Structure formats: structure tokens, C-alpha cells
Amino acid sequence: MSDIADKIKSGNRRSIAKAITLIESSRPDHQQQAELLLKELLSNTGNALRLGLTGIPGVGKSTFIETFGKMLTAKGHRVAVLAVDPSSQISGGSILGDKTRMEELARDNMAFIRPTPSNGTLGGIARYTREAMMILEAAGFDIIIVETVGVGQSEVAVENLVDMFILLLAPGGGDELQGIKRGIMELADLVIINKADGDFENAARIAAADCNNALHLMQPKNDVWTAKVLMASALKKSGFDEIWQVITSFRNIMSDGNLLEERRNQQMKSAIWSEVSELIVDQIKKQKLKKIDVLEKAVINKQITPLAAARELISTILNNKIT
């Protein structure tokens, strides 16, 4: 593993891909290897700026990331893109995450694009994303973009993995769309109105003003940063310099007050708990206790609720130990 670790640290793309495949695997031997490998890499992690980017389908995320990513690699940055797609968990493979969506960026030596595998649970997806970020950071990527599709729970999970959460919006949209925006908007450090070109330019300006109003009514996420609203056109490649300026100023302001470090520490702590909850259920299931059958039957026969059954199961297991 120390050999692969060295190759990853030198930026070897094949080793990076291999390592990510390893952390994706559910085979116990692969998982052991992955843990050894991550232990080797740990001290080299943490050096990238981690950006979360979300937006509903059709808002133009791929084109945005392609344009933004190319601008960053032209500036000398090494950019990695991880696409999180929880909706594909049944099909067993990422539907949207293929490189064909970002052809130019995929061919760029300074960039690395990888769909996050779909793994059954949100906790699993979060783990893989977190560990893939570690590998990419150890490999010297200094900007990591975690792209997420959807308007709900996965955004909350991704926000808890990144330094800065960016929401991409289309100009316009009905009442329902406006409703959606508010829930996710509270997570956002930066809102970008995309497709601000041609016929949409005016609508984009109105949407930006609406967003600003909505943001003013919300509690800022912290004392030093209030969410900003910007406009961009991936088509005209406009707005991207300003976006990068705002992102860098976010990083500087957050780093100055140690807020970035605090945010990451909090994220790591909550990661432990999400792992605990994943693992403990696995372990209890493995014990194949008779009690489980009894409780399942009681729930099915409408004698007790699932919650009451869970309480009883846990007290059977833990009572003597931690009360």
C-alpha cells in the first residue's frame, strides 16, 4: 500500500483511479486495503478547497463546471470533480456522472472527473465522497468540486463534506421553484444564477434580486460571511472571474478566523457518528439474534411499532453495557 500511496502522492492518475475503486469496493479485503492506504495518505490531505455545487436538472451544471474547471486549470490549478447521484442507487451505477458531459475538462491533464458510486445509503455515499476527496487531495488536486443533483437530502449531506456550498439556479421558475430555493438556499454560501445570457439576461437579473431579498430574510450561516448572489453564462463564458474572486475571498475570510478549520473539524466529528450508525446496524444484523425475529413478527402483527421494537432491541444489546 505504501507503494501505491507514493504513486498517488506523485499524482499518478492510474493509481488514483485504482485507489478510488478500492474505496468503492464492498469486498472486505479491499476495504482493509483501502483503510491502510488512507492511513498512509492522511497526513497529505486537507490542502484542497472543497466546493459543493448543486442545482436541479436542466440548470446547466455540467456546462458550468466545464467552463469553470477549464478557467481554473488555465490558472494553474489542479481540479477534481466528483459527481454524487443518489438517485441512481438502484441502477447500481452513476447515470449522469460520465465524462461525456464534460468532454473538454475530461481530456484536461490538470483535471480529474469521477462519478461517486451509488451505494444504497446516503451514509455510504458520504463516506466514499469523503474518502475520494482524501485521495485526490493527497494526489495534489487543490480544488475539488462535489457536484450533486437534486433538491433535498443529498445536498445536506454534501454541504457537510465541503468548505463552500454553491447553489446554481436558472433564471425564472414558478412558485414551486421559488419554494425549493429557500430550503436549499439556507445551505448556500454562494448562489449563482446561470444562463444569464440572451433572452434570459433580464430574467436572471430579477432572479438575482429575488435571491438577494430572500437571503436578507435568512440567518447567515456564520458571523463573517453572508451568502452572495452572482450571475453567470457558461455559453458566453461570462461571470466566471467574479465567481472565482468571491470564492477566494470566502476562503480567505473563513481561514482568517479559523472558521474553515472549525467547519472541517465539525464535519469530521459528524462523519464519525454517521459511520457509527452505519456500522452498528451492520454488526447487530450479523449477530442474528433470536430477539430480532421475535420483534419483526410483533411489528408485522401490529403488536408494537417499529420504534418500540427498535427500543427493545437496543436495550437488549446495550443495557448491561452502557447504562
Place this chain on the structure above:
Amino acid sequence: MSDIADKIKSGNRRSIAKAITLIESSRPDHQQQAELLLKELLSNTGNALRLGLTGIPGVGKSTFIETFGKMLTAKGHRVAVLAVDPSSQISGGSILGDKTRMEELARDNMAFIRPTPSNGTLGGIARYTREAMMILEAAGFDIIIVETVGVGQSEVAVENLVDMFILLLAPGGGDELQGIKRGIMELADLVIINKADGDFENAARIAAADCNNALHLMQPKNDVWTAKVLMASALKKSGFDEIWQVITSFRNIMSDGNLLEERRNQQMKSAIWSEVSELIVDQIKKQKLKKIDVLEKAVINKQITPLAAARELISTILNNKIT
């Protein structure tokens, strides 16, 4: 509690609302009361057809449910609508779920509309939805529609709560939209192309054909039912009779082979496990073990990964007990 339970069973709306408020509460005394109440109601649950309905913002879910719901109440059914909106978990209240979206249905004595509260975790949302369904079933509602907003994890959670999962789509949509559809489409028992009217009628027909093609390439969810594709217009109130026919035939076919019962039993079993994972983390946190601080520091100082920390914490707690 047995008094409230009786009132609920007789369909008293105020008691229903009060009971749902009780299960939503995080106060320990309320939670205890809610558990007692649910125990009283358990034997009266299970008699409704539970429908999940999802679709991205703008597809016309509210209008669809209003038209569909009014048709059902006119047929003599008692219809309850629960709106699940995980994106509002920070704002602490449902943004979209208000009754103003479905004015006519909200005024209908045969109907009951309630937004599911946002509660921090997907597990929490699932619990409330499940328990609210129990109350509504005990109160005699025979059709429950669980409406969900989004294209990801929350749909998977809702699919695991209902008998039949319905996906509402707009005619047309770009490549990305097509991509989204596939992931969620594998969950669907029925796909409805909405807004099949006026200028969109032709586009709706094409979208329906596309969906049918996509569905043919997928593994059916079970042996007796292959997902169907239908068209509807809430505006013209067309397509709804056929939709109801398909839903009833789904119920009959699934009931005949005991598949509906099996599906519900599976759902109940998985509910126990999701409760276990929620509760166990709460309990461990409450113990305030010194080990937790030590492990958190080790993770923050990049000495171990969150996964390794979780392993160590769990083995500390469980080792002597269940290995």
C-alpha cells in the same frame, strides 16, 4: 390516550391533527404519549392504499393531486395527503406543504392535507410519515398520498413507505432530465406524463413512448407487475379515470399474490433497522464517553479516518456484549 384514540377512530379531525402534532414533537413526554396512542391504534391500521407521488418542481404535482383527490372523494373515498419536503429541514417548517396549494381539496371534508415536518434526518422524516399514516388509517382514510419533492434520496425513503410509487413527469425535458428519470424510474410502479394538453400533447406522447422504451430495458420490480406509463392533464381533467383503473388493478394484482403484504412486511422490517440506527447513536452520545473525545481529536489531527474511529468506538461499546 384511549379517549383520543376513540375520537380518531371516529374520524374526529381535531383529534387527528392533535395526534399528528404529538408524533411530530421532540418533547420526551409527547413522544411517550405518542407511543401509547399508536399502540392503541395499531390494530386499526393498514387499511388504506398508500400511494407515493414524486416529481421535480414545476411538473404540476399540486394541481395533479387536487384534481385526482377531488375525483377520489367524489367516488366516496377518504383521501389524506402528506407532503414530504426534506429540503426545508433547516428552515424548520415545510415551505411547500401548505394547503394553499390545494385549495379545493383542503376545503373537502372527505380529505385531509398535512405537510410532514422537517426533522433533521431522513430517518426522522420517514418515522413521522409512517406514524402519520398509521393515525390516518385508524381514522378511516382509505387512500393516502405521500407527496415528495425532489429527485434523490427522499424518493427512495418514500418508496419504502408506500404500496405504489408514482412518478409524475413533464412532457419534454433535456438530456439531464432524461438521466434523472432513469434513476427514479426504477422505483416507479406507474409513470404519469402530466400536462398532456394543448401545445404539449404531442411532446407528452413522445415522452410517454420514451418512458416505455426506458422501462422495457429495466428489470421489473416484481414478477406480477410491470411499470405502466399514462398521460394526464390536470388542466383538462383528462386521464384520471384511467389512472385510477391502473392503480386499482395494481392493488388487486399485488394483493392476489400476497405481494402487497410481503412488501409491507419488508417495509416494517427495514423501519425497525432505521429506528435502531437513529436511536443507538442518540444513546451512545448521551453516555458522554471519554473515548469519544479521544477519537474525535485523533480524526481531526489526521491520525485516523472517521471510519476507523467509528470502528474503535463501537468495539469499545459492544465488544464484551455481542461478539
